[in-house]
Every structure is written in C-alpha cells, then in structure tokens.
Amino acid sequence: MDRSNKSKRTALAGILLANIAFTGSAFSGQHNLDYAYSAAATEISISTKTYNGQTDKVFKDALGRERSFRGFNVSGKVKLAQFGFQPFKNVEDARASLSLLGQQTGSNIVRYTLAWEGIHTAADTINYDYLDNAIAYMKEAMRNDIYVLLDYHSDLYSRHTFTPDSDNTGNGAPKWAVADINGKDNCGIPCKVTWSAHKLSDDAVRNAMRSFWYDHWVMDRHLAEAELYLPDTNTCADIKDGSTANSTTVLTANCNGQPGQQWHYQQDGSLYLAKDNSKCLDVAGARTSDNTDIQIYQCNGTKAQQFILDRRGRLHSALDFNKCVQNNNGNFKLAECSTSNTNQQLMLRDTATGKSLGEQLTYVQTAFVWQIGQVARYIKSKLTPKEFAQIIGLEPINEPFDGGIGQMSYKDFDNKILWPFYERVRAELDRQGWQNKEVFAEPMVFWSSIAGITAPATGGHYLDYQPGDGFVFTPHFYDQARMGVADLSVARNAGYFGNLDLIRDEARYLNLAPFLSEFGMWLEGYGHTDTSRVVNGTYQAMESSDRVHGKDRFVDFYTPLVSGTQWGWDYYYDNHYELQNGNPDNIKTQDDAWNNENFSVISHYGANYNVRQELVERAYPRAIQGDLMHFAYEGKVRDEGSETMTYHSIRATLADHFINKEFFRNTRFAFAAWRGRNSDAPTEIYLPRLMQSQNLVIITDKGIHQNLPLSTTPNQSNNEVMLSTDPHKQAGAGHLLRIWDDADAGENTSTMHFALIIDGNAGLGSGDLVKLQSAINQMLAQGKSPVYLTTDMTHGGYPDDKGSSNSYFSLINKNNGRCLDVAGGWTFNGTNVQSYDCNNSRAQKWFYEASTGFVRSRLNWNKCLDNGGQFYNNGKLVLWSCQNSDNMRWNITGNSLRPRTAHRMAVHAFGTGNSSNVGLWSYLGGNEQQWISAY
Template structure:
C-alpha cells in the first residue's frame, strides 16, 4: 500500500493539471435565474430599498443625488439602520453628464461612482437609473408652473419646440399628455428626428457605463445590480394607426434591445437591463395595453420593471376615504402575472404616496397596502385560507430617500424669484421617507413599523408564501389587516396581537441558510420546523437544517413576548398541519 501511494504521488506530479482559475471579483453578487433573483449560493433573493434620489432632478447639487460622498454616507447608513434595506435605485442625469454635445463630464461621473460606491461599500445592491421626467427642464420657461429633467440644453435648443403650456393642469404629470412641447420632444426622441437624439442617448449611456465599469473597482462593481435604461417611457404622441401595444412592440422594445447591446459592449453583459413598459400600462386611472405583450420570453437578460402609484388615491376624488385591506393587491398581482408571462423577475422600482398636501392623509394606508401587495398577491383577510396562491414576494424601491427633504434651495427653471425649499423641491412633490433634523441626524417621516419590515432577503429554495402584518399606524390607530384564524388558537396566542410574519418555502437541499431581515427592536419570538439563530444585532434571522430538497418548511416570527414552551410547541404543530394541508 505504501508503494502504491508513492507511485500515485509521482504520477500526480508528472501528469498535467488543470489551471486553477481565480474567482472573478467583479462578478455580480445577485443574478437572474428564471423569474427569480438569486445570489451566489443559489438562494432566492428579495431586494427592498428606496430611490436615491429625486435630488438628481434639481440643479442645486449639479444633478447628483448628494452634495458629496460624506452626504451620501449619512443617508446610506440611515437607510441600513432605520429600514434594514438591501438595495437602492440610483438616479443619473443626462444633462449633467453631457452638458456639451459629445463631451462627457468625467468630473460628474467620478462623483457618481464615488456616491454609488458608498452604498455598495455598505452592502447595498445598486440599480443605476437613466432618469427623465417630462423630457427636460430646458423645455420649460422661467415663469412656468412646472419643470422637467433629463435631456441636456443643447438637444432641446436644436428642437425649436413650441412654447410649453399645460393649460389647466392640476398635477405635473398631466404635462405628459397635455403639453405640446413635452409631447413633441418625446416623440422626436423616439423617432431620432432632430439630432439623432436616440442614438446620441445610447452613445452617452455607453460612455457612462464604460467609465463606471473602469472606475468603480471590482468589489463595488460586483454590487451593481443592473441598469434601468429609461424612466417612465411614453410615446409623446402615437403615429397614425399606432397604439400603446404596437408602440411598445415597434419602438420601445427595439430601443431596449439596442440598449442591451450597449451594456454588453460597455462591460455590463452579466447584468440585466431593468426595462419599463409604457408608463400607462398599469395605471389605475388611464390604463393602456402593454407590458411587452409581443416580446416573448425576455429573461434572463432583462427584468420586468414596473412603477405603481395609486392615481385614484392621489386624485382625492376618484377614491374617497382611506385604503383598506387588499386595496393594491390586484395591481401588484398584475405585475407578477406579466413578469411570469415574460419568464423574467419582476421589480417595482417606484411606488409611494405624497406625505403632504391634499391627499396626504391617505399615505399611511395606501403605502401599507402597497407593501402588502409586494409581499403577497392576496388581501390579508384571504391569506391564511388562500395561502397556496400567495405568489412570489416582489422586490422594489420606494420613492424616495432624500436627506435634503424640506431644506432645498432650488431655483425653479433658473428663476431666482421662485426658490423651492419645501418637500422634494420639485413640482410641489413631497415623497421622501427620510429627512434630517437640525443636528443633521436622519429620521423617518413615516411610521417605522411600515418602513422597517420583516422580509425574506435570501431563501434557500423556493418561496411558497409570505405575509407580514406590520400593524403600522394611521395616526394613532393600528391597521391590522391579516388576523390569525381562530382555528389556530395557539398561533393566535403566540402572536398575541403583535406584529408578525410567516414564511413558507420549499427547501433547495443545498445546505445554505435562509435569511430573513428583521425590524430594529423586534422581540423575535420564532416558531419554525427548522433550526434558527438570530444575529447579534437582532436584524437577521438565519433558518438552517432544511435538509432534503423539495420539503416544505415554515417559520413564524413575531414581536410578541414568547408564551410558554407548551404553547410554542402546540403552535408549531398547528402550523405544520396548516402548511401540509396547503402545500402537501
């Protein structure tokens, strides 16, 4: 035996060996697998966070989300500590990046890389967003009621567009369909009419992506989730015989294919393009056919990227009163269904409700309903009995996270007599979930119960169902929409009227841990059929011991004080029977 061993060693030394390839430090940490986001362990990933930030729409910080890298670190740390978020949508400005035609401002891009890098360094996944609203600020005159953002001045000047006017418009968004200057400029962009502007945009985007790939560094680039090519696309006006569906098919989708090629050429081939359908595809006031009905399966190189704002609630006249259980369930279910039909993951990159103004009293209930829609396709009253149809948990980023909220100094359209300081500093909006106090400390402007949530960040296997009853407040009144059924008395006793979440998943069998994010100060009473541990800071629950692939597992996590061991054991038995009946 000794002789054979020696011979084996000699042969091993003489025979050629395969080279050991170093791991690619720049490879994305989150990728696409079918209709899911997955990490390097193959776990199903849910991404939650905020947009940073609407400050990019303003001139005061030069089209950057923050005034400096130090300013970026303050909200990044606050977002992590106050909400346990794991992702951000990071806005970019064409006007700031290319102030002169064909000349990219690398000083601006260096600051973009630096500020995005702050979030990457702190563990956030970063989705880059090439942002625009109403095409460009340079369409609007100094006395206008409204403004825009996006295209640079040199492009607008070449268009010789008509004097902008929205007529009698109640909200800035009406400019999209009522302002002739906005409509014509948008139409020209898609048709490459004035300065081959669509081609110019693609050339600009390529230079931006090449620069960022070269200057982020491998570790930061690994945190770049993907690219949002164009914010809230719309035709401007349709050609004769054209409608929203054919416009998506003949104009928008070919643009996305071109942008996909730009990403590949710029070194972003491993990241998906987060493509948005026609702006009005999923509007609950003006809904149009679309959602890439003619594109076939688009995954894994694309993510279906939708926005959702409840325009009926925002209007104040189309929805009376507050949102109730299931208010947004159908609209978020439509996003799930469309993504499934496209064989791609879904991502809701904007959602939210105004925090001041005429309908701001609806914000607590509307935003709760939106998070409910992200967590499950079912209203709370139906969840326990209909759990088998709960559906996948959606990823998304709330609009928005602006540390300058209420402290802006924006000269609207350059007019020194129209200095905007309130809210978001842009078109009278006020959506920021965060602000700074006089000492420079970040605080939440919404109920922490709503924003600091339980969510399954990484599931080892397949998520079958998830729900979180946050019991967030509308004023001083708790909103409780997902009662535990009386047929589960020990589960009811365990929850005891407190916040709670339930995760049901089918194990992947690879031994990786399922990780659930937890709110700050949560008591973390857990009832599960697997082994669990809670991180030292109390913000992550690890569930291990899933065992054989394909086995259904469950975990109940609640903020209640733990009852007796007898009650916990009985609750586990109830949950085991319930999960088996629903999923086999």
C-alpha cells in the first residue's frame, strides 16, 4: 500500500476540518451578541457537573454556561479609619481604580470590602451615608462588567481591643460591640513576629472573638435588681442560709423576691448582691476547673468576679469564656459551656415584674446579623435589576478563628459555632430578598494551615451535614510555610497542587462550589518567599492538578477550576495617612499601612505595578459553553530574579505520526478543554494585553485561525471564532475570544472540545498546525490532556523533563513496533544499527539536527547515523564519528528517514524480531519504512 497517499488524505481531511467554519452546512442558527446584554447572561447561580463519577458544584449563568471568576480584593484601605473605613476617598478615585483594574487585568469580579465599624455605628443605627458611598463605588465596578462579592472584612475581630501604644491593630467590629470585659492587647513577643499571632496569643483578641461566637451581651448598661432565674427548675440563685459572709455558696432556691436573690449587674461584668453591695458573685479561688464553687466574696474587680451573659442565658466567666455557671444538683458550679445543657440556661429577670431582662438586651452576633439584613435590603433598593444581578453574594466574616475552644473539638466548633452563624446569615438574607445570592462561607482560618507547629492545621471534613443551596465554600490560601521557617525551599512547578486539591476535596465533602477569596504573597520576596513564584504557582494550582493519573508530568484531564480574588488592589498604596489606633504619634503612610502588610500589586494611584505585569495580567475562561474539563495558562512569568518560569508546554500524540511531540515550550499560551454543549451562547476566554491580537494563532477542535481581525459583530460562519476588544472596558484593554460550538451532526453531550490560543505560531507551518489539532482531538477523545509540566518540579516523584521538541527522541518502526537501536549500546565506529524492543535507553535516543542533517546518538553526541554511502537496496546503517559527509545527512519527511542526497532511498526495518537488521531500501512508503517519533 502507498502509505504516502494515505498520509496525504489524512492531512487533507485535517485541512477540511480546519475550514469547516467556512464550508460547513450543518449550521442553521444565528450568532449575535444579544446574549451578552441579556439578564440571563448576568444572573449567576450554582449548578453541578459530573465526570467519571465525580460531581462538583460550579458557577453557571442562566444561559447554561459554566462561569469562572478572576479578580482582586478591593481593598485593604477598608481597614483604615482615614476615609471612614471605605476603600476609596470618593467616586472619582473608585472610577479610576476600578477602570484600571478592568483594563489591565480583565478582572470580572472584585471582593469588595465593607467595614462593620463604618456601617453599624450604634447597636440600633445604620450609617446610610456609608452605604450610599459604598454603593456608588460598587457601581463603578459594575460599569466595568465586574461582579461584586461583598466582604465584611475583619482581622483580629476589631481594633478596639488594642491600645494607642499597641504595635498592631485590628479591624472589623465597632467599639460598642467590644465589651471592656474582653480586655486589652497583651500579646507580647509572638505578635512582634507576626500580627496573626494575636489569634493564638492575645487574650483580648481571643475573648472578643469568642464573645461574638457565643453571642454575648454587649454590656452597654447597668441592670439593677435582677434575678438569676433557672426556668428548667423554676428556681433562683440564692445565698446559702442567707449569709453574706465571704465564700458563702450560691445555690438554687424557690424564688422569693428577697435581696438575697437580687443582683445588680454592672457593665464591667460584676454582679453585686443586693443584700450586701460589698459582696459580688465570685469564682472560688479564681480557678477554672470544672465543679469550682460559685460563691459570694468581697467585691474586688478581678476577673473571678466578672461574668458575661449570652443570648442563650448562659453566664460565662471572664476567667475563661468557655466556662459557664451551672446548676449542679442545687449548687452553682463552674462547668464547660454547653449549647444543650439546660442547667446553664438562666433568665435574667426583673424582680418586680418577673419579665425577662435578657430579651431587651443587645447581643453582639444577633446585632451583626440584624445589621446585615438592613444593609442587604438597602443595597437592593438602590440597584437596578441588572446591577443587583452583579452582586454575586456576601461573605459575612473574614478569616474566622475560634478564639480558644476549650474542651470543644474542632468538629464541634464547625457544627455548633461556625455553621450555625452562617445559617443565621443565610436566613436573614432570605428574609431581605437575597434568596439567589450566595453566602460565601469561610472555614476556620487554620483548617489547612501549613505554618508548622506554631499553628498546626485544625482539619476539615467535620460538618455533620451538607449545607445545601445558598452557600459557597470560601477558603483562603497563603503559603505560611514559606512565609515562616517551615519551608525554605524555592517554589517551582506544581508547587501548590496539593494545597488546592485539599480545597477541592473539602468543597466536595460539603457539596459546595469553591471560591478562593484571598491568596497572594507579600511584595519583594526572594528565594523561598519569591512573590512571583508563590502567586504564579497558586494561579497554576487553581487551574490544574495531576493527582488522579499520577506524576507523569501531564496534568489531569479533569480538574475543576477554582475561581478567586487575589489580595490586593490598593489604589492608595504608599500614600496613606493613618493614625494607628488613633495615636497621632504613630502615623502609617507606607505600603498597605496596616500591621506592616505589603501586598498591593499596584502603586502610585495605579500608575505602576509592584509586581511583574505578566503575573497579574493572565488569560482565563470567563464562560464555557459546556462543562470545563481543565484549563491551563502559560504566562511566561518572570520571578524576582528575572528567571522566566515556563511551567507548561503542549505535548501531543497523533497516531501514525508522532508520540509525545512537544509544542510551544517557552511560548505564552492558554488551553481549555470542555465537554458537550449546554448553551447556544459561546465560550468566552479572556486574553491579556500581553497576547497581542495580530500575533494570535487559535486552534479549536473544529478550526485553525490566524490573523483574526478584531470584530464587533459575528460573521455567521459555522462554529465561529470571534476576537474583539474586551467589552465595557476603557481603551487599551485586553481581548475577548468568543467560540461558538454549533450543534453539528454526530455530536452529543460527551463530545470534547478545546481551544488553544498561542501567542505566535512558534515557527509551525499550516501542516504542523493541522496535525497538532488532530493530535489534541485524539487525546481528548481518550480522556488525556496535552498540557505537559516542564522544567524543575517542586516535589519529588516526577520523571525527568522530556525536554524541548528539538530534544532526543526514539524512532519506533510501524511494522515491528520496535525502536531504532545501537547494538549493545556500543559507540565504536561501525557499530550496527538494528530494531530492538523499546526500552527508553540512550541507545535508542536520537537527536535530529536539521541544519546539518545529522542524526546524533545520545550515547555520544559526536556519533551519528551513517549509511556509508551505500545508496542502494540492503545498504547498511551503522554508528560513526560525525563528520562533514553526505553519508550522514538525513531528511525526516513525514514518517520516513531519507538520505538528503538520495531521496529515493529510505531507512527500512528488514525484520520483526529483536536485533533484526535496519538498512536502506528504495522508498515504497510501507510500514517497514515508517518511523514514529516518540519524544
């Protein structure tokens, strides 16, 4: 059979397939851009996709397309009092900043930071001026086609546990929501190393956080003549035998309205006995062990005599907020606080009327949730339906930490503390007409910590139920190991696959869509803290993984993309004026002006980047017409030492042509693979400014496109590919690639599609592009990705990088399936060349030098394939020292290897067994003369 004719037919079929966009007859629909302006294109909800038995929650628009989000936190300025806890000074600055964000990065989402302190100025007061400004700023994002995730931003709960002289500060809760009983900053040395240590080592910060979780009374007034009533036993707290002596036990007795059962509850947490105002409720010996007596004792203002009430009626000791007063067989004792033990549930009751005083009090978490409802209702009333659709959801608390869980397990913390709070927020949003807006629920901040022994991971998979619709799993990821001393290695390729897979696993356990609402790295890092390496690696892991099929350097065929927002985008970087903790002698102006943070990717009011441009201007899929299988972007990002991190290439196999042939090493490209067709609206892939439109080569499963003009309207071709400037952005923005997958005959829900967008063709001719297209189609049909991980890997267990497309390869004979082999692995002149079982040894590796025609052996670079000038049938092939001779000059034509000066001849495998001879024979095109390159 004439194999050359078959090869021509295959190539012709590929060319016809590439041109189907212009000649196909199956297309009968209508492409237009009306979809982009429809309400359905803007409305986001949560849906599911399943591949190989694995189901994942994903974002989708009402057109049926899978949606992905990339953006930034805007901004850390909200932590500062300078502009009233707003991220912007005025609308003009918001417009400039957010327009720049859209133009330069193509972001389609911002995590817009709100300040509880700025909004909720008193327990019953909402600052609507603050909200009006915030809404005006959000509308500037929406004007740039950017979605908004509302983030109630808090760090260390509040700034009001700190003093004017504290080294650090917090942000979040207003002063009225931070009772004095919590104390003041007392962290010491650990917090001089990192401000985050306050979460573990600062009693005041921890108390304030626990106070929020327990929904404590805000201690905003004195309560006179109150009874401590126990509904479960219909009794009241009383003093034993009516004695007012020191150390008299407090017990339960029938309520009698007498002074021995009446208490004056002060704002400092003291409960004075009405019968003797010199005596106070007291924890005996200031001990915190279970069963410690509760007594009366001379009032002394110590923590042993301070108690704080929560909304359940529990009375917590200031010695340890995890300890509550409990009726223990008629005597009051100290015990671990319980959500279900009715012996801890007191009613603060008016002595004269018997009415509950507790119902009239303000509780901190309850007030916060009420405030969220007021804010949600007001924001909705001020937005058009389209603008409201651009609010994707609300994150009620940033980086929640436990504050100390006592005897409670972290499983209990999730089930009894954290998620009940999220459920309260969900219910309140539903009441205010936000049923279709997600609650972005963060896990406990240390759940996946890699900081080491200073802050070990608390773990996940704890929740006893799946939360259901209305929630998004919203973790953060920072490389605490490299930020500290737990990992001093340099982050290289695939460094964070495991970390992001952990996030995917937890999202699957909860049956929620994941969203990474914070990630990043401080600026000016170097070596193990290299900013570019850490951030670039995080983006890579948000898009790809390799854990399913093993460490062969190819990415997994199916990896759910994790949307997210990088920290941060601060328009005022290095231009702040913040009196830390109100101290005029401690003014912060530089960097982010908060606890020495230094993260903003822009400076000088957006005039400059603080990071590499290519680090933050990245391609990503905004909308996928079917189910996204995987995505990868090679951005050629430079690290802080100016070394380019080229982490990906395309390595493809085409039956009868080549195996694992590499393309586009050291080339910027984006690759997306998806399955099926769930919408008539097209796939949309954002392309950064760095990928200039005139240089793009776009290969899809159905077409090859070069020199695409920028268009404003579709041309109605079948399976159309359209390139335009990114809509709704200011001049100079990136580009939007739209790909219509039309309903062609023979396709079904399992049909695979792809788009490969290359910044230049890397020297490939049209025939090479057609073969590459066919190869990728074949690989996708087999459930394999062509995306290959190059250069040095962070972790072990990977094979060596196969190298570039110009590196060594094996030649596999199509007839016998064996490799072209140097007999015995010898390198002396005249060593025979034969067929042998492929074994990946150096004796079977060859390097083709196109300029000279030499086929060099990996056994010795200076040894070449030589025909000895025997340009006739049965001519021998041997290994010989490379020299300027036509005997050693070869052309690779298709799959045949031919002498450059005797093209009528070809390398021919004479037998099928091991050690069978290989020589020259007149070219016939048969399988004996077909050699498949395996790289």
